[in-house]
Amino acid sequence: MSSQLLEQLIEAFRVLPGVGRKTAQRMAYHVLERERDGGKKLAETLQSAIDKIGHCERCRDFSEDAVCATCTAPARDPQLLCAVESPADLLAIEQATGYRGRYFVLQGRLSPLDGIGPRELGLDLLSSRLAEGEVRELIIATNPTVEGEATAHYLAQLARQHGVRPSRLAHGVPLGGELEYVDRGTLSHAFGSRSEMP
């Protein structure tokens, strides 16, 4: 590589998810050849986003302000609280469902081997939130993985301690999927939890 700085730029692009050496190279060349203005904008926005975006004090979602817009929106039902693992999960639920309650972002899942316990997930914050008495139902939307399930059980217990009803997203065969290609665990669960047709 003739330019040291170009080499550094290619390496720097590799922090992005799914970007290897070849893609990073293509990105660096593309920006320098055709998108210098856009690249400058990206550098500035990235810098200021990293400096300014922190976590909401109430729900732990990304926010520039101390308390985020979702937590302060008066139109949202304060009796419903949905616990998700990450801000990306929150966004997926916002985009797919008509849910109009509030959220709590765990920023991870229980994983004692990685040193992630109740404190890292902000469960003290969640606990005092539930203790306020306003929340009636805690919708637990952690991922259907081993760690996600363990976290869900822990959260359900916590909810019951505060007299809040815990609920969990339904598991089963995905809509539009074909039984032949559904994994065994899902199929077995869907078979066991079959419901009577109306």
Next chain:
Amino acid sequence: MSSQLLEQLIEAFRVLPGVGRKTAQRMAYHVLERERDGGKKLAETLQSAIDKIGHCERCRDFSEDAVCATCTAPARDPQLLCAVESPADLLAIEQATGYRGRYFVLQGRLSPLDGIGPRELGLDLLSSRLAEGEVRELIIATNPTVEGEATAHYLAQLARQHGVRPSRLAHGVPLGGELEYVDRGTLSHAFGSRSEMP
């Protein structure tokens, strides 16, 4: 989107090649959740690369200095000059071949409809370089597209005017390819240019 700045960051990521809304979202979340240091580094490097990387006066490749390292390297044969369309093509040749001559980067191809003529490709610079009398062979490595071929013919004429021998990369069936899947144009060309086996 609860945060305005997050929304701006997602839009800013879309200047990168092959990055749509969904990937941009994933990148923004990934950087904010897990790679704040790397993201900061990326922002700084991108900024300084855009500010400092210009083009080499001699070969028009990307360079921080007025003349790039490839042009000044004493180990490279000054009698060989290879013309390529873009810095990415230069890199591909460097990585794949053992070529130890110099380069000239056109930064495009002749395309009169898009307003790209000889002046935009720096052919006056190339012309005066050939007039210096040091170059013996001009290896024309433009892409095998209609515009690349037109550019190649123009460059070949220019080389002959200065008494420099023009050469062109070989066309034919790619190594490891299967005839069944090779496109018609390539196959027809390879058939016509068949050579006697030793």
